[in-house]
Amino acid sequence: MGNNIIEINHLSFRYRHSEELALKNVNLHVPYGQWVAVTGHNGSGKSTLARFLNALLIPDAEGAVIIGGLNTKTEGCRQEIRRKAAMVFQNPDNQMVAPTVEDDVAFGLENAGVPYEEMVIRVQESIDKLGLTGLEKREPHRLSGGQKQRAAIAGAVAMKPELLILDEATSMLDPSGRAEVIDQVQKLRDSENMTILTITHDLNEAALADRIVVMREGEIIGDGTPAQIFRQEDLLKEASLKKPFIIELIASLREKEVDIPEEVTTEEELVNHLCRLKQTM
Amino acid sequence: MLDNVIIGQYIPGKSLIHKMDPRAKLLCLLLFIVFLFVSRHPAFFILAISLTVLTFIAAGIPFRFYLKGIRIIALIISFTFILHLFVTREGPPLLETPLFTIYTGGVTEGAFIALRLLIIVIMASLITLTTTPVDLTDGLEKLMKPFGKLGVPTHELAFMMAIALRFIPTLLEETAKIIKAQMARGANFTHGSLWRRIKAFVPVLIPLFVQSFKRAEDLAVAMEARGYAGGHGRTKFRILQWKPIDTAAVTLFAVYGAFGVYTRLFI
Amino acid sequence: MQIKANNVSHVYMPGTPFEKAAISNVNVTLPPHTFTSVIGRTGSGKSTFVQLINGLLKPVEGSLTVGDFTITKHTKQRELYELRRKAGMVFQYPEHQLFEETILRDVAFGPENYGMTAAEAEKTAREQLAVTGIGENLFERSPFELSGGQMRRAAIAGVLALEPQVLILDEPTAGLDPQGQEDIMKMFNEWFHSDKQRSVILVTHNMEDAAAYSDQILVMDSGRLQFYGTPGDVFSRQEELMKLGLSVPESMRFLSKLGAKSGREITIERFRLQDTVNEIVSFLGKD
Numbered sequence: 123m124g125n126n127i128i129e130i131n132h133l134s135f136r137y138r139h140s141e142e143l144a145l146k147n148v149n150l151h152v153p154y155g156q157w158v159a160v161t162g163h164n165g166s167g168k169s170t171l172a173r174f175l176n177a178l179l180i181p182d183a184e185g186a187v188i189i190g191g192l193n194t195k196t197e198g199c200r201q202e203i204r205r206k207a208a209m210v211f212q213n214p215d216n217q218m219v220a221p222t223v224e225d226d227v228a229f230g231l232e233n234a235g236v237p238y239e240e241m242v243i244r245v246q247e248s249i250d251k252l253g254l255t256g257l258e259k260r261e262p263h264r265l266s267g268g269q270k271q272r273a274a275i276a277g278a279v280a281m282k283p284e285l286l287i288l289d290e291a292t293s294m295l296d297p298s299g300r301a302e303v304i305d306q307v308q309k310l311r312d313s314e315n316m317t318i319l320t321i322t323h324d325l326n327e328a329a330l331a332d333r334i335v336v337m338r339e340g341e342i343i344g345d346g347t348p349a350q351i352f353r354q355e356d357l358l359k360e361a362s363l364k365k366p367f368i369i370e371l372i373a374s375l376r377e378k379e380v381d382i383p384e385e386v387t388t389e390e391e392l393v394n395h396l397c398r399l400k401q402t403m
Numbered sequence: 404m405l406d407n408v409i410i411g412q413y414i415p416g417k418s419l420i421h422k423m424d425p426r427a428k429l430l431c432l433l434l435f436i437v438f439l440f441v442s443r444h445p446a447f448f449i450l451a452i453s454l455t456v457l458t459f460i461a462a463g464i465p466f467r468f469y470l471k472g473i474r475i476i477a478l479i480i481s482f483t484f485i486l487h488l489f490v491t492r493e494g495p496p497l498l499e500t501p502l503f504t505i506y507t508g509g510v511t512e513g514a515f516i517a518l519r520l521l522i523i524v525i526m527a528s529l530i531t532l533t534t535t536p537v538d539l540t541d542g543l544e545k546l547m548k549p550f551g552k553l554g555v556p557t558h559e560l561a562f563m564m565a566i567a568l569r570f571i572p573t574l575l576e577e578t579a580k581i582i583k584a585q586m587a588r589g590a591n592f593t594h595g596s597l598w599r600r601i602k603a604f605v606p607v608l609i610p611l612f613v614q615s616f617k618r619a620e621d622l623a624v625a626m627e628a629r630g631y632a633g634g635h636g637r638t639k640f641r642i643l644q645w646k647p648i649d650t651a652a653v654t655l656f657a658v659y660g661a662f663g664v665y666t667r668l669f670i
Numbered sequence: 671m672q673i674k675a676n677n678v679s680h681v682y683m684p685g686t687p688f689e690k691a692a693i694s695n696v697n698v699t700l701p702p703h704t705f706t707s708v709i710g711r712t713g714s715g716k717s718t719f720v721q722l723i724n725g726l727l728k729p730v731e732g733s734l735t736v737g738d739f740t741i742t743k744h745t746k747q748r749e750l751y752e753l754r755r756k757a758g759m760v761f762q763y764p765e766h767q768l769f770e771e772t773i774l775r776d777v778a779f780g781p782e783n784y785g786m787t788a789a790e791a792e793k794t795a796r797e798q799l800a801v802t803g804i805g806e807n808l809f810e811r812s813p814f815e816l817s818g819g820q821m822r823r824a825a826i827a828g829v830l831a832l833e834p835q836v837l838i839l840d841e842p843t844a845g846l847d848p849q850g851q852e853d854i855m856k857m858f859n860e861w862f863h864s865d866k867q868r869s870v871i872l873v874t875h876n877m878e879d880a881a882a883y884s885d886q887i888l889v890m891d892s893g894r895l896q897f898y899g900t901p902g903d904v905f906s907r908q909e910e911l912m913k914l915g916l917s918v919p920e921s922m923r924f925l926s927k928l929g930a931k932s933g934r935e936i937t938i939e940r941f942r943l944q945d946t947v948n949e950i951v952s953f954l955g956k957d
Contacts, residue, residue, distance in 0.1 A: 163847040164818060176628055201630055209628045216621035219629075221537045221569045228640035233630040235638050245640065259415070263572035266712065277629065294845055296712045296875045298915055323847040364848035367920040367943075374947045380954065389924060397932045400954055577766075583726050584767035587759040588828060589783030593747055606779065609769035613814060 127285050127317050128152035128175065133185035135170060135340075144170045146340040148185075152333075154284070157311055157318040159328035162337035163362045168321045169212075171337070172289045175319065176207040190284055205234060208278030212290040214270035215262070223265070224249065224258040227277045234281070248280040251313075252306050268299025272306055279310065286310065288320045292327065304330065325352075326366045336361050349387050368392060412468075413535050419648065420462040420533045425542030427649035428530050434656040435526055439519055444666035448518070450659055455522045462533050469528055476524045480517045487513030536568035541641055558634030566622070574615065581610050671737035671756070671835050671869060673700040673723060678732035680718055692718040693893040695732070700869065700886065705862055707872045707880035710890035711915045716873045719890065720838045723871065724757035725750030736836065755784050758834030762841045764825035768813035773804065773824050776813055780832045791831075798827040802857060819850045826854075830861070836869045837861065843876065851876075859883050881905060881919045881941040889914065902939040921946040928953070 128150060135145040145167050152158050160168045173179040174187045177194040181187055190206045192199040208230070211217045220226040227248055231241045249258060252272045262270060271291050278286055288307065292300040304327060311318055320331065328334050334351040336344035336358075344357045351357065352369045365373075368389050372382055386395050415421075420428070439451055493508025531539070544561035551557040582592070585606045592603050675696045682690045693715040700706050708716045721727045722734055725741060728750070733742040739753045761767070770776035777795035782788065799809065802823040808816065813824055826842070839858060843851040862870045874880055880887050881901045888898040891914045898904065905911070905918045908926060917923070922938050925946065929936035936953055940946045 163849055173624075178624060178628055201632070204628055204630050209625075211621065211625055211628075213618075213621055215573055216618045217625035219566065219569070219622065219626055219631075221535060221565065225537055225640060229626075229631075230629040232637050232640055233632065235636045238638060238640070238642060241638065241640055261413075261572070262569065263576065281629075297917065298711065325848075362847070362849040364852070368924070370943060371921075371924065371946060371950075374943055375950060378947060378951050380951065389927065393924070393927050393931050396928055396950065396954070400932055400934075580761065581767055583721070584759075584761045584764065586726060587724060587754055587761070588767070588780035588832065589751070589755060590779075591751065591783065606767075606769045610766055613769075614766055 125153050126151045127154050127190050128319070129186070129188040130171075130174070131186045131188075133171075133174060133181050133187060135174075135179065135181070135185075137170075143340050145174075148340075148342055150335065150342065150345075152317065152319065154317055155315050156333060157320070157331040158333045158335060159320045159322055159331035160335045160337060161322055161325060161328050161361070161363060163323060166337040166361070167340035168337050169289055170340075172209065172287050172319070172321050175285070175287055176209050177203045178209075201234075205230075205281055206283055207285040207287060208281050208283035209287040209289060210271065210274045210278055210291045212293055214267045214274070214294060217274050218262040218270060221261055222259050223254060223262075223273045223276075226262075226273055227280050230277055230281045244280045244282075248276040251279060251310070252276040253302075266299060267295045268302035271295065271299065271303050275303070275306060275310075279314075283316070285317045285319065288318070288322075290321050290323075292322065292324070300327075323363065325358075325363055329366055336363070349384075352387070412532065414464050414468060414532050416463060416533065418461060418463040418533065420458060420529065422646075422648070423533075423652060424643050424645050424649045425534050425538040426546055426643060427645070427652050428534060429539075429542050429546060430653050431656040432526060432530055434653070434660050436523055438660035438663040439523065441660075442663040442667040443515065444663075444670055446670075447663050447666045450662060451522060452518075454656070454659060455525055458526065458529055462529050464529075464532050468532060469525060473521075473524060473528075476520070480520045480524075483520065484513040484517040487516060537565055537641065538643075540565040540568070541639075541643060545643060558637075562634070570618070573618075574611070577614060578607065578611055581607050581614075671867070672702050672735070673737075673836065673869070673871075674698075674735045675719075675722075676733050676735075678719075678722060678729045678734055680722060680727055681730045682718075684730060691893055693722075693890075696895045698888060698895055698898060700871070703866050703869055704885045705859075705870045705872070705883050706886045706888060707874055707884040708888045708890060709874060709877070709880055709916055714890040714914075715893040716890050717840055718893075720759070720840060720871055720873055723836070724759045724838055725753040726759065755832050756834055757836040757838060758829040758832050759838045760826055760829050760840065760842050762844050763822075764829070764842070765813075765818070765821035766825075767828070768821060768825055771812060772810050773799070773813050773816070774809040776824065777828045777831050780828055784832065794831050794833070795827070798830040799824070801830060801861065802827040803853075819846060822846065822850075822854070826857075835867050836871065838871045838873075840873045841875065842872070843874075843879070855879055855883065877905075877917055877919045878941075881922075889916070901941060906939060925949060 130148055130150040133145055133148040134143055136143050148171060160171060162168045170179070174181065174194065175189060177200040180194055187194045189203045192203050194200065194203055218226045219229050224245055227245045228241055231244060236244070249255060252275055254269065254272055254276060257265065257269065265273065292303050295303065307318060308330065310316055320327065322328055329348045331348065334346065334348050335342055336351060338361045343361060344351055344354060352365060358365055369387070372386065372392060376382055381399070382395060386392055435454070488505050488509045489503055491509035491512045492506055494506050496504050497507045497510060498505040540561045544557055547555065547557045586592070590603055590606055592600060675698050678696045679694045680692045682692050696719060708719065710716045718727065722729055723736060728741060728743050728745060730743055733740055736753060736757055739749065741750065741753070768776050770779060774792060774795050777799055778791035781791035781794050786794065804820060804823050804827065808820065813821060816824065837858070842858070843854050846854065858870060862868050872879070872883070884901055886898060887901055887904040889896045889904060889911070896914065897907065905922050908918050911918060919941050921940050921943065925936050925938040925940060929938060934953065937949060940949050
C-alpha cells in the first residue's frame with residue numbers, strides 16, 4: 123500500500139442537477155514515479171477524476187481517494203494534499219492569478235506561508251527549470267500560450283509536489299506551445315522523478331507515458347502500457363479515440379501482410395524494420 | 404477601438420520615479436490632490452505646476468503615452484471649463500450677447516478648474532505609468548492596513564483589485580474578439596439611431612458576461628487548488644522597501660502642502 | 671467567387687506608440703470554388719489576412735477583390751457590411767459569440783441583421799442547424815445548456831445562416847476531441863462540395879487537415895506570404911517549412927525518413943493512410 127501515491131477506491135460521483143453518473147466505481151492505484159495518461163473523449167469523466175485528486179471534489183460515503191497516504195475526506199489534510207498534488211488546468215488565461223510570471227509562480231508559496239528568503243530562491247529555481255528565465259517580469263497577456271502554461275507548471279513545481287496533474291494542459295495550445303510543454307514535462311520527470319498524471323485526448327501525447335488509462339462515460343475501460351492499449355482496436359473505437367498515425371500505419375501494413383513484429387511501435391523502429399525487410403527481399 | 408485605454412498601462416523603466424516605493428508615490432499623490440484645492444494663490448499654482456513638470460521629467464516617459472489617456476479626460480476638462488464660463492457670474496462682464504453673458508470671473512474660474520484637473524490627471528497617470536499594478540495594490544494594501552483593525556478587509560480588497568487589473572487586458576481582447584464575431588454576423592455598431600447602437604451591444608455584453616463568469620469560476624478553482632485561503636498566514640513575495648528618496652519625496656510634497664496652507668491663510 | 675490580394679499590407683494601431691505591422695505586401699489569387707488552407711506560426715499574420723478578406727479589417731495599402739467587391743483603405747463601412755454576408759467568418763472558439771435565449775434565435779440573428787423577416791430567418795436557421803447536425807429537440811434550448819461540441823456546431827450554424835459563398839474558418843477545431851475534430855472538418859468539406867459557388871479558407875495548425883482537404887495552401891511567416899501551391903508542392907519543401915516552425919503531415923514525414931534511411935527513391939507526397947500503405951508496399955515489392 124505504501125508504494126502508491128494515488129489510491130482511488132470505489133469512486134462514484136454524480137454532479138448536482140445531472141441524471142447520469144460522471145464517475146462509475148473507479149478504482150485506480152498509481153505507484154510513485156509513474157507517468158500515467160488518462161484519456162477519453164470530451165465528457166468521459168477524466169477531468170472530473172482529476173478534481174478528486176487534489177481534494178477539489180470530495181467522495182461521498184462509499185468511495186475513497188488517498189493521496190500519499192492522506193485521505194481527502196479528512197478536512198485537516200486538504201491543504202497538505204493540495205501541496206502534494208499540484209494541478210495545472212486547461213485554459214492558460216484563466217489560471218494565472220498574478221500580474222507577472224514571478225508573482226504567479228510565488229502565489230502557491232505565499233499561500234503556504236513560505237518565508238520570504240526561501241520563496242525567492244524557489245521561485246527563481248522553478249522559473250529556470252521551466253526555461254522561463256528572462257520572462258520573470260512579463261505580464262500574462264504578453265506571453266504565448268505555451269509560456270503561460272509553463273509558468274503555471276513552474277508555479278506547481280515551486281511547491282515541490284510529489285504529484286503533478288496536468289488537466290488537458292495542452293489542448294488549447296498551438297503545436298509549438300504543445301511541444302514546449304510536453305518537452306518540459308518529460309524533463310521534469312527525468313530530473314525530479316515526479317509522479318505525473320496527464321489528462322488528454324491526444325494519444326500521441328499519451329504514448330509518452332508509462333501507462334494509459336482509458337475512460338468512457340465515467341468508467342475505466344482500459345488500463346495498460348501504451349503498447350498494450352494501442353493493440354486493442356475495439357477499445358479505442360469504443361472510446362472514440364484516434365490512434366497515433368504510426369500505430370495505425372503498422373496495423374494497416376499488417377493487413378497487407380507485411381510482417382511487423384510486436385515490439386515495433388515507434389516511427390524510428392518501423393523505418394529500421396522496413397529497411398531490413400527490403401534488404402532481405 | 405479599445406486599445407486606447409491606458410488605465411493600468413505600465414511602461415517599464417528605471418527612472419527615479421519607477422524606483423520609488425508605491426506607498427510614497429500614493430502618499431505624494433494624495434498630498435498633491437488634497438492641497439491643490441486648498442489655495443488659489445498664483446505662487447502656489449506655479450509651485451504645483453513645477454512639481455508636475457519635475458515629476459514628469461524624472462519619470463522619463465515620452466509625452467505621447469500621456470496623450471492617449473488625456474484624450475478622453477480632455478473632453479471632461481473642456482466641458483467643465485465651458486460650464487464655468489456660463490455659470491460663474493463674477494467680476495466684470497467680458498462678453499455680452501442677448502442670450503448669455505460671460506464674466507471674467509468665469510474665465511479665470513474655468514481655467515483654474517481645468518488646470519487643476521489637467522495636472523491631477525497627469526500626476527495620476529504618472530503613477531500608473533511608472534508603477535506595476537501589483538505594486539500599486541500592494542502599496543494601497545499597506546497604506547490601508549490601519550483600517551484593517553476597524554474590520555475593513557484590506558487584504559481582500561487589494562487582492563480583488565489586483566485580479567481585476569490583471570484581467571483588464573484579457574477582457575479587452577475578449578471584447579474586441581466578440582465585437583468582430585458579431586460584426587461578422589451582421590451586427591452593426593456604427594449605423595442607426597443611438598438607441599439602436601446601444602441595443603447592438605447586447606450581443607457583445609452577454610457573451611462577455613458569460614465568459615467572465617466562466618473565467619472567474621476557473622480562476623477560483625485554480626486558486627483553491629493552489630492553496631489560497633485568504634490573507635491569514637500568508638507570506639509576501641513582494642516586499643516594499645522605503646528608501647531615502649521616498650522620505651525626500653514625501654517631505655517635498657508635505658512642504659508643498661504647507662505652502663498651500665500658508666498662502667491660503669496668510670497671503 | 672474569385673479572391674485576389676494585390677500588394678495588401680495591414681498595420682495595427684497605426685500612428686500610435688503601439689504600431690505593429692501585421693501583414694506586408696501579400697499578392698495571391700484564390701480561384702473560384704477552391705478550398706484554401708493558410709498555415710503559419712501563431713502571430714504570422716494568418717488571422718489578419720483572413721479578416722481582411724471579409725472586411726473586418728481594411729488594408730492600409732493595396733487592395734483586395736472578393737467577387738464583385740473591391741476593398742481598399744477608402745472603402746466605406748456600408749460596403750464592407752455587404753461583403754461580410756458573402757464571406758462568412760467562423761472565429762476560433764465560435765461558441766463564445768452565442769448570446770440569445772434559444773439556439774434557434776441565436777442562429778437567426780445573422781439573417782435578421784441582413785433584413786430577412788423573422789419567419790424567413792427562422793426557416794434558414796432550421797435548415798442550417800440541420801446541416802450542422804443539431805437535433806430539433808435542442809432548438810428551443812438555451813445555447814448555454816449545450817455540450818461544448820454542440821455549442822460549437824450551433825455557433826457555426828449561425829454563420830452558415832448568412833448563406834455565404836466564402837466560408838472563412840479560423841482554427842475551427844481548436845479544443846475539440848479527435849472525433850469532434852474529424853466530424854467538424856467533414857462537415858465543412860461537405861458544405862464546400864455541395865455547391866460549385868462555394869469556397870473555403872481554412873486557417874489551421876493541423877497539417878493533416880491542410881493536406882487532406884485543400885486545393886491550395888498558403889504559407890505565412892512574419893506577415894509575409896512565403897510561398898504557396900498544392901499540398902504536394904508545399905509539403906515537398908519540408909526543410910523550408912521546418913525553418914518556419916511548421917511541420918509536414920505525418921505520412922510524409924514517415925515516407926521521407928524511410929527514403930532517406932533506405933537510400934531509395936520514394937514518392938513522399940502521400941497524405942492518406944491507404945496511399946501511404948500502398949507506397950510502402952510498392953517500396954517493399956520493387957527491385
